[in-house]
């Protein structure tokens with residue numbers, strides 16, 4: 001499947017000028033590539049994200065999908081506020097440029113480990129963690145952190161993070177579908193999460209909603225659909241490398257749920273973004289956050305708001321929550337004092353085989 005946003009956004013959402021989705025979901029299975037092809041598609045994803053520059057505040061505000069980006073941030077914030085607790089140890093898989101660091105800070109977490117395959121993104125994440133972006137100088141984050149550049153769907157993360165584990169919460173935002181190119185990678189992603197979470201620990205995430213995407217495809221005459229802010233086309237062309245900037249895969253949710261159970265991860269919640277918004281907007285604390293973020297305007301007449309086309313894109317995504325089976329330990333890990341650092345340099349970033 002080829003998804004082509006109509007602008008060059010920097011959010012975690014529609015991000016590539018030209019994207020390909022392998023329709024693994026169409027046949028109810030995984031994309032079927034060989035090992036080396038797999039590594040090269042992971043490399044292309046990494047290069048794609050590494051090459052994306054940080055937008056200035058002005059460029060961001062002028063984006064035609066600015067409200068969609070704000071909506072995505074609201075959804076991630078709600079998930080974090082619902083499931084993170086003060087002092088929690090966080091594993092942020094595919095953390096990107098650290099766009100969620102502030103959200104974790106607000107949740108008063110105790111320790112943060114971010115992993116991403118894209119070297120450029122992990123370095124940007126370090127800069128943001130140090131409170132030193134060109135756009136703003138913010139106060140330091142209150143939790144120590146560690147950053148790792150790795151393919152989280154290939155590497156045995158538990159072997160590298162045994163001193164940091166167990167984690168109370170793991171997050172994988174807008175990125176788990178990259179693991180669904182082969183069964184081995186989808187399994188490694190879940191094995192990593194399961195091995196690193198404590199019993200009762202939580203796995204939160206967001207990814208494309210295969211049900212909606214396939215439903216939209218069935219309703220369409222041809223093999224493509226879209227609107228003014230995105231475009232998706234299905235077909236075999238994703239095998240033609242020159243047509244591909246950034247391959248992605250559709251995750252059939254029922255298979256994801258079954259596979260997750262094999263790794264002791266039980267489904268707690270899954271909601272399409274539309275349903276998620278309708279439900280959590282009812283809660284005063286989250287509607288107030290939405291007002292502050294301004295995704296749906298701030299209530300003033302002259303305030304712009306999410307367009308119908310952006311709302312249609314939101315329908316293509318879902319949020320999920322899984323829980324690691326077992327009784328939570330009666331006592332929390334003593335402290336985070338010996339873990340991570342409060343200021344990171346490039347030498348502190350661990351590179352695991354990428």
Ligand SMILES: C[S@@+](CC[C@H](N)C(=O)[O-])C[C@H]1O[C@@H](n2cnc3c(N)ncnc32)[C@H](O)[C@@H]1O
Nearest residue numbers: 012049094096099116117118151152173175178
């Ligand atoms: C759409 S961005 C989301 C970034 C961040 N989670 C957020 O919500 O802002 C997708 C991220 O997934 C990362 N990614 C893709 N495949 C990965 C892999 N195999 N291992 C680690 N990171 C990966 C990309 O480098 C990119 O930073």
